Amino acid sequence: MKKTLFTVVAAALLTVSTGHVLAQNHEPLQYAETVAAPEPGKAALFGRAAEWVDKRFAFGPTSDVVNNAATGTLRITGTAKVQPVSSSGKNEERAVRFDFTFHCTDQGYDYRVDNFRYIADPANPTELVLLEEYVTQLSLQKATVKTHNDRRLRAQAMSLASEVAMAFRS
Numbered sequence: 001m002k003k004t005l006f007t008v009v010a011a012a013l014l015t016v017s018t019g020h021v022l023a024q025n026h027e028p029l030q031y032a033e034t035v036a037a038p039e040p041g042k043a044a045l046f047g048r049a050a051e052w053v054d055k056r057f058a059f060g061p062t063s064d065v066v067n068n069a070a071t072g073t074l075r076i077t078g079t080a081k082v083q084p085v086s087s088s089g090k091n092e093e094r095a096v097r098f099d100f101t102f103h104c105t106d107q108g109y110d111y112r113v114d115n116f117r118y119i120a121d122p123a124n125p126t127e128l129v130l131l132e133e134y135v136t137q138l139s140l141q142k143a144t145v146k147t148h149n150d151r152r153l154r155a156q157a158m159s160l161a162s163e164v165a166m167a168f169r170s
Helices: 002-026 042-055 131-139 149-169
Strands: 031-036 063-068 073-082 094-105 108-118
Touching: 031 149, 042 063, 042 073, 042 094, 042 108, 073 149, 094 149, 108 131, 108 149, 131 149
Parallel strands: none
Antiparallel strands: 031 108, 063 073, 073 094, 094 108
């Protein structure tokens, strides 16, 4: 009786833990928020966001700035660092590029941090790989059991997206 109960409990735990890990891998690497703000108006909202991008966006070097007041859209590409672990256990610093997009209307605004791209080769920073694809590749490698780089990079990207969003909201 004890062996049967133990087997059922162990199987249930494995099923629950496997499902949780799989669910984490399907979560998109992004942060998005919609805010209803009818009072300030589109011009005021756009002005505040443009000022933040110009003066306080701290994730450089930046590129691909789109600033269109007519449509209420701002977009900027920023750069940040992530730290995968080498097979020998040392942290390696790598750069990622991401997009911050802001769009406003008279009823409010929405913004998102997404489109993470990984610079796998620091000697060639123009060769970018979508971070989601890179993480999928890492999850298939044998060394991932030891380094957990797939989960590590996903968590660092989600943390970065949240950090950019908090900087924008403040």
